[in-house]
Amino acid sequence: MWLKKNGLYVLLAVSVILAILGVTTENFVFKSGTAGMGAVIILIMGIVDKSSIKEAWWIIGAFLFSIIGDWFLSHMNGDSTMFVKGIALFFLAHLGYLLYALRNGRIRGMFTAIVLTIYLAFFFLVLYPTFTDVTLMIASLVYLLISCFSLGAAMGIKGDLAAKRSFIFGIVLIIFSDTIIAFKEFVGYHSFDFLITPTYYLAHIFITFSLVKRFKSNVPTSN
Secondary structure (H helix, E strand, C coil), rough: CCHHHHHHHHHHHHHHHHHHHHCCCCHHHHHHHHHHHHHHHHHHHHHHHHCCCCCCCHHHHHHHHHHHHHHHHHHHCCHHHHHHHHHHHHHHHHHHHHHHHHCCCCCCCHHHHHHEEEEHHHHHHHHHHHHHCCCHHHHHHHHHHHHHHHHHHHCCEECCCHHHHHHHHHHHHHHHHHHHHHHHHHHHHCCHHHHHHHHHHHHHHHHHHHHHHHHHHHHHCCC
């Protein structure tokens, strides 16, 4: 089938175009394009073969929560309440990534402990002294924890190696983008702000690519 051979990659190319438009414009339709197109691609794969990708609904949910969370952050205008709501929605997105990874593997305990140690040190030594809002501080800490656990779970995914590596890289890119946001919003460091949206959009593309690779490895091309 053409879809299994080339069609999904064509749709991924559309995601790349949407990412470029999202970076170069302020149009929210384009800014939500990579997550939205990722959800569409996964839905198409589910229609073609419902059993080809296990637990893919967790990723669709993660993408949808990311879109809504991005809307809150794009419209916060200095309102910390909007920022907390955005963090809560991105927490749900990471929960989706975590559950998907756990349904396809197991969490890597030692790796997770190392990442947690590094990011907790970053939080308490760099970010904590800047907080004046307790709710925002707690929300940020909880989000940091789920981010580390989702990366640890991604490291333990089983199956197609390219799919695993792509998923891991996608989660790494999200955490990298969030780290830059933390420096921007809490520390006032802006030198790397230009990397926030490109890495965020690339994360969605790599995660979607991961599911495409898993789909292609599970479904015979002769069908």
